[in-house]
Amino acid sequence: MEKLYEGKAKVLYPEGEDTLRVYFKDEATAFNARKRGLIPGKGVVNNKVSAALFRYLEAHGIRTHFLEEVSEREMRVKRVEILPLEVILRFRAAGSFAKRYGLEEGTPLKGPLVEFSLKNDPLGDPLICPEAILALGLAGEAELEGVRATTLKVGELLKAFFAERGLEVVDFKLEFGRREGEILLADEISPDTMRLWDMETGEPLDKDRFRKDLGGVAEAYQEVLRRVLGEGV
Structure with missing residues (x-):
């Protein structure tokens, strides 16, 4: 199947006018792709975790x-026009936020x-008001x-979901897209x-283990x- 788009972590394949197939890769990048590596099984994990969380939400x-x-590495999604924004919700100071404000x-x-x-990768995905x-x-x-309200609601839901599983959500990034006048x-x-x-x-049980060379990335x-x-805590 001909690729529609390939990014740092996923490949998109067209399945007609209304749907796409998303393939999750094992490749990992950090610091605006200045650091690159491979996390065995990452694509399978991200596909399955994303699918479970989308269903929950x-x-x-x-x-x-x-x-x-x-499949283990693929999901089918609706075609959307992605907003050129990343939306970050923070509960604690971490990463670039902690560094920015000391x-x-x-x-x-x-x-x-x-x-x-x-x-915008060339600009380093700068903050925008x-x-x-x-x-x-x-x-x-x-x-x-609507994006702001949905992000806050997603934050409440994810905090509750992961707390039941012995994990604290420190922060997360979301993206949204337009489809038939609706934001998804x-x-x-x-x-x-x-x-x-x-x-x-x-x-940490997330990509920070890769960013900071903490080891045990695939296991996390x-x-x-x-x-x-x-499957228990």
Whole structure:
């Protein structure tokens, strides 16, 4: 099947006018692709975790692009026009946020913080304020408010979901797309796009293990999958 698009973590294949097949790769990148590597089994984990979380969110009223899993590494999704934005929800200071403001990693925030960044690899995905998003016509006012409200709701749902599985959601990144006048949650939700800390040990079980050369990366991803599928803590 001819590729429609290949990114750092996924390949998209067309399946007609309305649907796409998403293939999840084992390749890993960090720091705007300046660091590259391979995490064996990552594609399988991210596909299965994303599918489980999309189903969970759909069951709680969140509209997504997800349709079904079609193989260990592939899912079928609705075609959407991706907004050129990354939406980050933070519960603690970590990563670039902690560095930006000189905070200790893990510092709790007074409340959930929604940030936006422009999806632009050459520019390094810079932060962008809501006023600039509107001024540049990247999203409408109602769309932006809907994205913000949905992100906060997703945050509540994911915190509850992972807390039951002994994991704390520190932060995560979402992407959204337009389809027939509706804004849908799109892309993926996986250890690639979230910070997940074990509630007992504080150990990260996410892509930070790759970013920081902590070791045990593939094992951490498999542990997240095990817990997401309800196989115990």
